[in-house]
Amino acid sequence: MRALTASRVLAFSALVSLAAVAAALVAQYQFNVKPCPWCVMQRGIFLLIAGVSLLGWVLHRVGAVRVLTLLLSGALGVAGLFAAGYQHEVASKLASCDMTFADRVLTMFKLEDRIPSVFMVTANCSEASAYTLLGLPYEIWSGALFTLIALLCLLTLKRGAVHRR
Incomplete structure (x- = not known):
């Protein structure tokens, strides 16, 4: 098995x-799966x-950049997990999610206006x-990916793989 290196973890995180x-x-435009504010917010977190x-993968030779990007990617993974968890446990039970945190963030950054095909x-x-995929709600799949990203980034930091390319 190949060693867990910072550049591999960063590349994997970006690709996933x-x-x-x-x-x-694809789910939205080919299968008519309509996104809510929390769904769209998770898209934004994945894009971040x-x-x-x-950035960390491209600049992986700079040790401080490796550490910083692993920390930020891991923290964003945790934030995404919280967003997916909130969507699943709280927002999905609300009659309306207007003016929830996700809706306010999307409005503040005008994401629906700037890139409606992604953030509408x-x-x-x-x-x-x-909406489900293989019997599980989409936010569960999203939460699992956020967890995987966060764990890989944080384990890479813990194992000292940031010193290896």
Whole structure:
């Protein structure tokens, strides 16, 4: 088995994050799975992880950048896990998720206006909770990917793999 290195973990985190957003877009546009504010917020977190991880992967020779990008990607993974958990445990049971934290963030950054094909909210949270993939709600899959990313980044830091390329 290949050694767990910072550059491999960062590349994996970026690819998995981009794949998650691509899968969400395919589900939305090919299978009419309508996203709620929390769904869309998780897309944004995945895109942030991808950006941070790609930066770390490109600049992996700089030790401080490796450490910082692993920390940021891991922290974003934890934030994404909280978003997925909140969507599953709280928001999915609300009649409306208007003006929840996710809705306010999307509004503050004007993401629906800037990139509507990715960030347009077309469902409320209770409607979105009805969509499943292989019997599990989409936010469970999202939460599992966020957990994997966070664990890999934090384990890489713990094992000292940041000193290896």
